[in-house]
Amino acid sequence: MTIAGVSRPDECFLPPARHQQAVFRYRRKDKTALGVLLMIALIILAFLVIAYLDAPALWQKKEWRELAVMGIVWSLGLALSLGLAFHLPVPSPAKMLARFFGPVTSWLTTLIG
Numbered sequence: 526m527t528i529a530g531v532s533r534p535d536e537c538f539l540p541p542a543r544h545q546q547a548v549f550r551y552r553r554k555d556k557t558a559l560g561v562l563l564m565i566a567l568i569i570l571a572f573l574v575i576a577y578l579d580a581p582a583l584w585q586k587k588e589w590r591e592l593a594v595m596g597i598v599w600s601l602g603l604a605l606s607l608g609l610a611f612h613l614p615v616p617s618p619a620k621m622l623a624r625f626f627g628p629v630t631s632w633l634t635t636l637i638g
Contacts, residue, residue, distance in 0.1 A: 564610040576599065580592065
């Protein structure tokens with residue numbers, strides 16, 4: 526049993542650099558083919574359930590813009606989730622938002638004040 530992603534209890538008290546190595550070592554063990562396939566199947570199932578519950582109502586009401594936005598956001602979320610399931614280096618969405626809103630924030634700050 527693991528606690529906070531650590532396979533041994535004594536690894537919780539390691540210095541930060543060694544703790545990160547221990548957690549990374551634990552995560553590398555989880556790359557079995559069955560584990561990855563199971564994770565992918567669960568991700569796809571979850572996204573299909575979400576699409577099944579949300580999309581028909583938008584289609585019937587003919588809310589095409591909302592349906593398009595939902596499809597785009599849904600596709601981005603699916604791509605990020607599958608990237609994480611494949612243990613790919615996925616860029617952080619928070620960093621992308623900070624890069625976008627950083628100049629906007631500084632422009633508004635100079636405009637206001």
